[in-house]
Amino acid sequence: MDHSGEIAEVPGERNDGTSTQAGSRQAAPSPKLASMPEKSRALGMYESMVLIRKYEERIYFLFLEGMISGSIHQSHGQEACAVGMLYDLSRNDYMASTHRPASHDLAKGVSVEAMMGEMFGKTTGCCRGKGGAMHTGDISVGAVPSNAIVGANIPIAVGIALSCKYRKTDNVVVCFFGDGASNEGAFHEGINGAAIWNLPVIFACENNLYGGSTAVQATMKIADIAERAAAYGIPGEVVDGNDVLAVNEAATRAIARARRGEGPTLLELKTYRIAGHSRSDACAYRDDKEEEQWFARDPIRIFRSMLLDSGLTTEQELAQIDSSVDERIEAAVKDAMAAPDPLPEDALRHVYWEGRDH
Amino acid sequence: MAQMSIAEALNRAIAEEMERDQRVFCIGEDISDANGGYGGAFAVTRRLHDRFGAERVINTPISEILICGVAVGAAMTGLIPIADLQYGDFLFCLMDQLANQAAKMCYMSGGKVHVPMVLRAPIGATTRGSQHGQSLEGCFTHIPGLKVICPGTAYDAMGLLKTAIRDGNPVLVFEHKRLYGGKRTERQALSTIGEVPDGDFTIPFGQAVVRRDGSHITLVANLLMMYRAMEAAALLDKEGIQCEVIDPRTLVPFDYATVIESLRKTGRLLIVHEDHYTNGWGAQLAAYIAENEIYLLDAPIRRVAAYDVPVPFAPVMENFVVPTAERIAEAARSLMKN
Numbered sequence: 001m002d003h004s005g006e007i008a009e010v011p012g013e014r015n016d017g018t019s020t021q022a023g024s025r026q027a028a029p030s031p032k033l034a035s036m037p038e039k040s041r042a043l044g045m046y047e048s049m050v051l052i053r054k055y056e057e058r059i060y061f062l063f064l065e066g067m068i069s070g071s072i073h074q075s076h077g078q079e080a081c082a083v084g085m086l087y088d089l090s091r092n093d094y095m096a097s098t099h100r101p102a103s104h105d106l107a108k109g110v111s112v113e114a115m116m117g118e119m120f121g122k123t124t125g126c127c128r129g130k131g132g133a134m135h136t137g138d139i140s141v142g143a144v145p146s147n148a149i150v151g152a153n154i155p156i157a158v159g160i161a162l163s164c165k166y167r168k169t170d171n172v173v174v175c176f177f178g179d180g181a182s183n184e185g186a187f188h189e190g191i192n193g194a195a196i197w198n199l200p201v202i203f204a205c206e207n208n209l210y211g212g213s214t215a216v217q218a219t220m221k222i223a224d225i226a227e228r229a230a231a232y233g234i235p236g237e238v239v240d241g242n243d244v245l246a247v248n249e250a251a252t253r254a255i256a257r258a259r260r261g262e263g264p265t266l267l268e269l270k271t272y273r274i275a276g277h278s279r280s281d282a283c284a285y286r287d288d289k290e291e292e293q294w295f296a297r298d299p300i301r302i303f304r305s306m307l308l309d310s311g312l313t314t315e316q317e318l319a320q321i322d323s324s325v326d327e328r329i330e331a332a333v334k335d336a337m338a339a340p341d342p343l344p345e346d347a348l349r350h351v352y353w354e355g356r357d358h
Numbered sequence: 359m360a361q362m363s364i365a366e367a368l369n370r371a372i373a374e375e376m377e378r379d380q381r382v383f384c385i386g387e388d389i390s391d392a393n394g395g396y397g398g399a400f401a402v403t404r405r406l407h408d409r410f411g412a413e414r415v416i417n418t419p420i421s422e423i424l425i426c427g428v429a430v431g432a433a434m435t436g437l438i439p440i441a442d443l444q445y446g447d448f449l450f451c452l453m454d455q456l457a458n459q460a461a462k463m464c465y466m467s468g469g470k471v472h473v474p475m476v477l478r479a480p481i482g483a484t485t486r487g488s489q490h491g492q493s494l495e496g497c498f499t500h501i502p503g504l505k506v507i508c509p510g511t512a513y514d515a516m517g518l519l520k521t522a523i524r525d526g527n528p529v530l531v532f533e534h535k536r537l538y539g540g541k542r543t544e545r546q547a548l549s550t551i552g553e554v555p556d557g558d559f560t561i562p563f564g565q566a567v568v569r570r571d572g573s574h575i576t577l578v579a580n581l582l583m584m585y586r587a588m589e590a591a592a593l594l595d596k597e598g599i600q601c602e603v604i605d606p607r608t609l610v611p612f613d614y615a616t617v618i619e620s621l622r623k624t625g626r627l628l629i630v631h632e633d634h635y636t637n638g639w640g641a642q643l644a645a646y647i648a649e650n651e652i653y654l655l656d657a658p659i660r661r662v663a664a665y666d667v668p669v670p671f672a673p674v675m676e677n678f679v680v681p682t683a684e685r686i687a688e689a690a691r692s693l694m695k696n
Contacts (some may be wrong), residue, residue, distance in 0.1 A: 018578045094435070128468030135466045144434065145467045149458050155427020156459060162428055163435040165415065166383065186454070189421035193428065196419070350465045351502050353472035 029116060036310045037054035043321065045087055045244055046307060049079040049300050050325050053105045055112065058329050059102070061339045063279055067337075068119045074131050075103035080299035082107040082204045084247025085174050085267075088255065094142045094164070094173040096157040097135045100273075101146035104176050109141040116332040122339035129342045130350060146260035147234075148210075150178060151184030154203070158190045161199035161264075172200040172258040174251075180211030182225045191266065195232040198263035202254045205266065206241060207272045226268035234264050241269030242299040245306070271299075363539030364550045367512040368402045368478075372440060373521040374558065376410050384521060386442025389666055390417045390421055399444035400538045407666040422448050425457035425543065426477065430528075433475040434463060434624070438523060446479035446491045446532065457644060460528040461503030474526045476519070482534040482582055483680050489666035491676070493632035494581075495639045498530055499609045505563060506610040508532040508580045512552040513606055517561030517605035524560065534581040534632075548585050562610035567670060568620070575690055576620040579630035580606055587630050591681035594690055601690065609639050617643065618651050625656035626693050630686055635663035657696030662689045 025334050036042060042229040048179035056076035062068050075082070082103035086095055089108070105115060110126055118125030118136050125131070127145065134148035144160065157175035163173040180189055182205060205225050209216050219294050222228070231238025234255075239250045247269055254265035272294035276283045283291070307313050362370070390407040391397030395417065397404030406413045416427045418425050422443065429439035442451065454476065464472045483491040485689040488520065499506050505527055514535070522529035536547045569584060570591050579587035584605045591601035602620045606613060621627060625645060629640035644659045662681045670676055 083475060105613060125468070127466060127470070130468045131466045138466070139471050144431075145463065145471055147459070149454055152427070152454055152459055155424050155455065156431040156434070158424065159431020159439075160435050161431075162416075163437050164433040166432070166437060186427065189419070192419060193421060193424040197416075215479035217479035237369075257657050261359070273391075278422075341628070350469035352505075353464050353469065353474070 002253060034243070034249045036245070036312060037097040037308065042307060042312055043317075045083050045248070046303060046318065047321050047325065048083045048087065048107050048347065049303065050243065050322055051112070051328070052076065052079045052082065052106050053300055054322075054325050054329050055106060056102055056113070058333065058346055060275070062119070069121065070132055071077070071278045071280070073100040073278050074273070074275040076101045076102055076290075077299070078206055078241065079273045080210065080230055080247050080303070081176075081204065081241045081271055082270040084244045085176070085202070085204050085251045087248055088252065089142065089172070089174065091141045092162050092169070093171045094144055094157070096144045096152070096153040096173060096175045097146035097154060098177055098181070099132065099146070099148045100178070101136050105136050105138070105146065108143040110136065110138040111142045112332040113335050114138060116329075116336040116358065117339055120336040120339070121341070122336055124294070124336065124339040126240055128346070151181035151186035153177065153186075154181065154186050154190035156193045158199060159202055161194060162197065165197075165261075170200075170247035170259045171238030172202065172255055174202045174204055176204045176206060178211065179205065179216045179225060180219070181205070182228060183211075183219055191232050191234070193262065194264040195234045198261060200258035200261070201264045202251065202258055203264060203266045204251075204273050205268045207268050208271050210277070210285065212277050213281070215285070222261050227229050229266040232266075234266060236266040236268065238268050238270065242297050244299060244303050278347050292306055305322035341358070359553050359555055361551050362512050362554055364371045364509070364533065365400060365402050365538040367515040367554055368519055369404065369406070369584050370554075371516045371523075372403065373409060375520060375523045376414060378404070378579060381436060382440065383416065383432075384417040384440045384442060385418060385428060387418055387420055387444055387450050387649045389442050390415050398442060400533075400535065401477070402538070403442060411656075419661050421682055422451035422475070423455055424526065426452035428476065428477045429462065429477065430455055430459045432466060433460075433473040433528075434471050437547070438474050438476075438668060440476045440523065443477065443479045444480035445487050446494055447492050450492060455532070456504070456528070459503050461501050464527070465503055466585070471647045472526055473528050475531050476522045476531060478531045478533060480535045480538075482531050482536055483664070483669045485673050485676055486534045487671040491669035493532075493581075493634075493664060495532055495631070495633045495658055496637050496641070497611055499639050499642065500637075502526065503608060505509045505529045505608070506532065507563065507608040507654050509607060510534065510537060510581045510584050510605055511548075512550055512554050514552050514561060514567075514673050518558055518563070518607065520558070521560045521563060525563070528556075532581065536582050537585075548582070561607070563608045564613050566604050566616040568602060568615035568616065570601060570603040572602035574600045575626040575628055575693060576602045576604060576617065576624045576689070577628050577630060577686070578604045578606060578617055580609070580639075582680045583634065584682060586681060586683045587686055590686035590690060593683060597691070599690060599694055612643070614643070614646055618654065621647065621654040622649060626691055626696075627659045628682055628686070628693055629659070629661045630663070631661075632664050632680055634666050635661060636666050638663045639664065656691050660689050660693050662686050
């Protein structure tokens with residue numbers, strides 16, 4: 001299957017905020033440049049994206065070196081989705097993630113040390129070594145433990161949104177999932193529930209074009225997952241998921257709508273993973289041309305150019321950020337390696353809650 | 359003291375907990391009785407809407423994944439949902455949210471998140487056929503992270519449901535459709551009208567109750583089967599066989615100690631449940647006793663359970679599949695011959 005036809009048409013965002021029309025085809029590129037934010041904000045986004053990229057690259061090598069166990073589902077290439085969606089949330093807002101959680105967790109503020117500790121299965125990990133790569137999170141910063149059952153985090157996010165509303169807060173929930181999850185029953189039940197109750201949740205579908213090895217076109221007859229929003233009577237929007245400013249702009253609108261009590265939005269962020277689905281996946285199902293076109297649209301490279309072109313910053317300043325991120329990651333790796341293993345019998349704890357954080 | 363049915367006791371427990379704690383709310387299909395709604399498939403949530411409003415008595419679409427998922431999410435973030443299933447059979451529709459999510463969230467997060475939720479599920483064969491009549495306890499006692507309770511009297515319904523709401527963990531409540539004594543009277547239903555003390559009280563999990571004292575044989579039975587075991591014990595009494603009848607009341611945690619204490623006296627164990635024979639909850643009790651206390655036994659352990667077939671519709675077949683007092687008595691008589 002040749003996907004290059006679609007790839008040439010990486011969509012621009014739809015800025016009208018209206019429901020996607022059922023039956024519309026893949027959005028034509030309408031590169032409407034979101035305006036560059038002020039410097040500290042722009043560099044903050046850049047740093048967050050670089051942190052994700054370098055974290056995932058480090059994890060990749062640690063895995064190859066046999067330093068960490070299990071499998072890994074990596075999020076690099078999708079940094080703009082995470083950072084654009086989460087940059088403006090407070091720690092009292094929530095984020096619910098998937099089996100590919102590192103970008104979301106780091107962007108939501110889970111510490112690199114806690115993430116790295118978990119990857120090594122250490123007591124310093126964000127789940128004390130009980131969760132592993134697919135369950136990272138830290139509820140104290142609003143990062144719900146991530147979920148390894150595709151689509152299952154959607155109804156849970158709806159419950160968290162119900163809780164935000166029930167407790168009369170103005171907090172919101174950003175719920176990430178992939179294109180694959182949109183074919184799960186949980187997607188339908190969850191989004192429908194959020195819609196009828198006007199709950200403050202933003203459904204952020206990272207469409208990276210493949211569920212495992214299966215192309216999204218083989219799993220649905222519509223061009224854009226955002227079209228499905230119409231079925232629930234909520235706005236749906238296609239967004240260029242590799243453009244952090246486009247994502248952030250769409251997120252800002254959807255978050256404001258949620259905070260006003262007007263209910264959920266479905267954002268479809270078109271993006272591409274750099275790595276395979278999991279560590280053992282060499283992406284034999286993707287053709288070279290497609291990869292080349294997407295990698296040319298690397299979200300960090302794009303944003304870096306935009307930053308430099310805007311004159312907001314310099315190569316030198318960005319290089320400083322890059323190296324400070326490197327230092328943070330290396331320190332986290334060092335910490336994680338030095339941290340104590342759990343006791344084997346710690347496996348018997350935490351099956352039930354005992355009335356306190358224990 | 360007040361006289362009430364199990365349905366009324368559950369209703370009162372929910373209402374008192376909602377009154378006591380603003381975090382407690384109800385969610386499920388047809389649970390509101392506003393605008394002519396049912397007030398729950400078995401009338402357990404009647405009048406709650408009038409008292410607490412639609413924000414705390416939340417009717418849902420027919421979406422079991424949503425019901426359980428919302429309960430999990432709300433519970434993780436400071437609320438205490440009481441989720442209502444119309445029939446226990448629908449547990450299979452929400453299995454992922456219960457078994458993978460609710461049950462594992464505390465563990466997977468290293469104890470940093472917990473899920474204080476209650477899921478109520480009516481079970482038992484009531485001539486509704488195979489998809490509305492199962493008894494499913496064994497499927498769920500197998501899942502670490504869940505607590506599983508089965509109150510069979512009005513007093514237990516009140517005290518155990520309150521404990522469930524305050525427990526801080528996901529608690530699955532199996533209620534028997536023939537024991538509710540609610541507005542809809544089931545055929546072959548038993549009156550479970552019983553005394554319930556006034557005022558607030560709870561019953562700790564993991565404490566079985568001896569329903570009848572006896573020295574020859576220990577019958578362990580829950581829900582409707584507890585009543586049938588009592589009936590069988592009355593029959594056997596006339597034949598000179600003294601049965602001790604134990605109602606475990608909660609399956610996870612399970613009170614093995616009360617059973618063991620009884621076996622010291624009787625040396626004979628007969629387990630009765632409407633759950634299927636193979637890997638029904640009694641299989642674990644039998645294995646536990648065989649593993650730990652086999653020398654207390656004077657005879658092999660026996661189990662009387664629903665046969666390993668789906669629940670059939672025709673009353674004559676259903677009555678054959680679900681243990682009767684006579685079938686229990688017959689098993690007890692054969693045990694006494696050992």
